[in-house]
Amino acid sequence: MNFIYDVLINTKEKKMKLKEIYNSNKPIISFEIFPPKAQNTDELNHKINDLFEELRILSEFNPAFISVTYGAGGSTRETTLDIVTKIKNNMNIQPMPHFTCVGSSKDDILEYLKKIESAGIKNILALRGDPPKGETKFVKPEDGFGYANELVEFIKSNTDLGIAVAAYPECHPECCSLDKDIENLKRKIDYGADVAITQLFYDNSCYFEFIEKAQKQGINIPIIPGILPITSYSQIERISTLSGCKLPAELSRKLAENKDDNEAIKQIGVEFAVKQANELLKSGVSGIHFYPLNKAFAVKTVLENLKIQEKV
Template identity: 45%
Template sequence: MPRISELLGGDDPTFSFEFFPPKTPEGEENFKHALTELAPLDPSFVSVTYGAGGATRDKTVEIVRHIKETHGLEAMAHFTCVGATTDELRETLAEIREAGIDNVLALRGDPPRGQTEWVASEGGLEYSHQLVALLREDYDFAIAAACFPETHIHATSPEDDLRYLKEKVDAGVDFLITQLFFDNQLYYDFVERARAVGIGVPIIPGIMPITSYGQIKTITGLCGATMPEHVLGELDARQDDKEAVAEFGVSYATMQCADLLAHGAPGIHFCTMNRSPATRAILSALRLWQPWDARRTGLGEPRRPPVGA
């Protein structure tokens, strides 16, 4: 099975799903159902997150192994350096390698619950580029990293954020996945700025379909993602009707993804929140429409930012 880095850059875009390790019996059922419903869509790959502070490290590895062995899908483990020494990181990386996992998303990680500031563990790593360097020097993984079209919430400036991103990429990153965003111009502008500083790897947009008014308000508040005023107005008008919010969310995400693909994005990484209906509807529509083939769809020659390596 090809590694994720080998799937990028072809004629067709990649489609991928992000899951998180469930914490409750109900969550387990939701996850199993979502995986069962989404696996037949034949995604290019899936990824599995860590909990805050690396709380689900062992479960992440277990789930990725299960996805590969049971469903035959290429899978990627998120991996952070929170709460671990370098030796402990190496132990986990050995487990990942022994599990037959070939793809890792390298992250510094968020502070454990109850902590507001990130502090490196004694004997551990402080920066994500150090983690990337460790992976590249000593392990044969395809390496992904995160990037932030609206700038990381803890960055001192957009320029510093890009400088740190370039350090990560120069350390050995194969491709990038963005944090969620709701205005495509933010992605296009970010890609242009990244290319201008010498970042040449593929940059996959991360898309979260809006399915719940309260949930999206909470998530955007935590990560700092903004929402266009006209989109916010449509959501506010529907906030008391859950079905109307979800229907609008699917429609908006479908249009958002179609525009991205028509303008050269290398793929779409869906944040599923361990639910299947929205992602299934969006991906099914995109595959019927094929907006990346502008000549066939009549969209005209798209403006193509240099998103590929």
């Protein structure tokens, strides 16, 4: 396939809030990374340096922003802030930190939000968050929030940040139905969310059905599909278990037939991601959010084979 990628975002645009970013005549590309884990400061600094080498490769594709996750229970709060600050100051790319309700009072949340704004950050991804490790049920923190829509409302009332939220084309695992899950998304939007970014998925029909149902409920903000190229068989087994995402039958068959051949799995995964992304782009999505798992190679290869055209 020919490489057709000419989305250029200048310095001014990279400081934009989400509404402005997605007010574009071309699909927007963005990435998610996570703070590396380490046993000590030296190891952490080394891993962060390695991460930025990967980001320099991905930065060649002019992403509108790079989102940075927030570890379970806020375990990477300061590392997340450190990484987003480095991205902003050293890479001329707007970072978007994640933030969750887990383990934080309203005062804690407000203090962190002010740090983010003071650092010149323009956008945030607001999430409820998963229960702390070893627990199966989310418990609302004392003087905190139990639902993402409450966090969205608080951010909207106390900051000037653009707000992204999560969407689940295959339904949040704790929700009883897709329709109910879309009601939850609508609530987050009503309280101030500007954009929704989906959980990873591999069956585009699930995304298209989700969009159709969302539009019928009056949702009209951009809902950005999330794509994670498959690079190993054990990876997709683990991710499928954790997220509940379904694999199309043909993809599942190919992966199973080649599960002991790592190079074949990578090729299958990248080829499928290219096909999936191009189908989404053809449908007119406002952008694609890639999950590179802190490694550039697979997403770089996918991006080199995308057909990104101006939206009509």
